[in-house]
Amino acid sequence: MARTVHKEKHAVKRKEILDVAQRFVYTKGYEQMSIQDILGELQISKGAFYHYFNSKGDLLEALIEQMRQEVEPIILPVVNDPDLPTFDKLHHFFDTAARWKTARKEYILSLLRVWYADDNAIVRQKASANVIKWAAPLLAQVIRQGMREGVLTTLFPDQVGEILLALLQSLGDAFMELFVSSEPQSDKAQRAASLVAGYNDAMERMLGAPPGSLNLIDGQTLQEWFVS
Structure with missing residues (x-):
């Protein structure tokens, strides 16, 4: 049960990052968007971001x-x-x-x-x-x-x-x-x-x-x- 809850929380946080990234792509452009933009918007650390995505390119593939x-x-x-x-x-x-x-x-x-x-x-x-x-x-x-x-x-x-x-x-x-x-x-x-x-x-x-x-x-x- 604990593992199921962990997976659900992981999926929710991952989607939060994707949704914010998508908004920045639409408003700033992919090249102008930085990982720091996402960190600042969600108030998360670099370590938290890299727990879900290996790089900005990895984030793009997920988008x-x-x-x-x-x-x-x-x-x-x-x-x-x-x-x-x-x-x-x-x-x-x-x-x-x-x-x-x-x-x-x-x-x-x-x-x-x-x-x-x-x-x-x-x-x-x-x-x-x-x-x-x-x-x-x-x-x-x-x-x-x-x-x-x-x-x-x-x-x-x-x-x-x-x-x-x-x-x-x-x-x-x-x-x-x-x-x-x-x-x-x-x-x-x-x-x-x-x-x-x-x-x-x-x-x-x-x-x-x-x-x-x-x-x-x-x-x-x-x-x-x-x-x-």
Whole structure:
């Protein structure tokens, strides 16, 4: 029993450190954040910090893993649902990130310039690689289901899964550039719609899917980001 309590306390304190570190990454940038920042915020010693993390790099790996764990419970039940058709799974897969960000719109917009600054280049690169490594096999699983159902046609489901995720990340980066640009809001909305249409078309071709079968982001979500 004592060992169980010790493990629980360890997990709670570790998450406290991660949550504070994540806040500093979003407000200061990873490169500008120091271990001393975290120590001062939590009023803990260096020894206490190194009890949980071996280095700042080790802390970064844990932050990336925490991001993945936030998304995993949303994605896995859908991917593994034997009764859900392929396109329903794909739409849910693509829509998850959009819905998560829309629910936190104001917070995300306030952090954009810091997140895309050079100080967070390492975090972005590692997060991107982690997403592809974890999610590509899940997406390939859905693609194979589509091949069995006869609605998708590709010879390389594993590779296509990786490429689709890279395209999704590219679309996200393009949206971020739009958000911080000085263009009129109406122009941004038009460009955003064109981006989505172009990426939809590219992904349908890669999957061998019928034209118009994919919808990466629905019109209402685009309205919430670029009009309202």
